[in-house]
Amino acid sequence: MDEDRRIAAVEEVPEDGTLLFTIRDGFDREEAILVRLADGVAAWKNYCQHWTDVRLDKGSGAAVREGDILCQKHGATFQKDSGYCDFGPCEGSYLDEVAIVVEDGVVYLAEEDYEFDGLGPSGDHDLSSRGRIDFTGT
DSSP states (O other): OOGGGEEEEGGGSOTTSEEEEEEEETTEEEEEEEEEETTEEEEEESSOSSSTTOOSOSSSOOEEETTEEEOTTTOOEEETTTOBEEESTTTTOBOOBOOEEEETTEEEEOOTTOEEEEESOOOOOOTTSSSSOOSSOO
16 A cells, blocks of 8 residues: 555554544545544544534544544534444434555555545634533533
8 A cells, every 4th residue: 555645553543532634635634533443443534414513533532432432512422333323413324434444554545535644633723612512511
């Protein structure tokens, strides 16, 4: 696999959180998250299906509760392996998948329309930071 598409080693993906990375399509950048599964990893775009301006991982890892990714704005939970929302206002929807491949313990971006931009946030303004009640106590 091409080293320009290398995201991270599987062992770098937390078992009880997420690893944030940025992908690019031309000048457009988006964030995505890697989650560790019992048998590998999965990648999802870094936003909730209820309010797509709400980031699941704001830079320090998304909250994971009982094996589900938690949207801290309104309590929706998404299954790590399928992206399925099993609780909350967007119940029945799915997170948008980002195609990846694992080779020799390393995760690579396999999504044809995107280039790997880097680990961490995109640097774009966080639209989810104010103005809505959330489940973080802030």
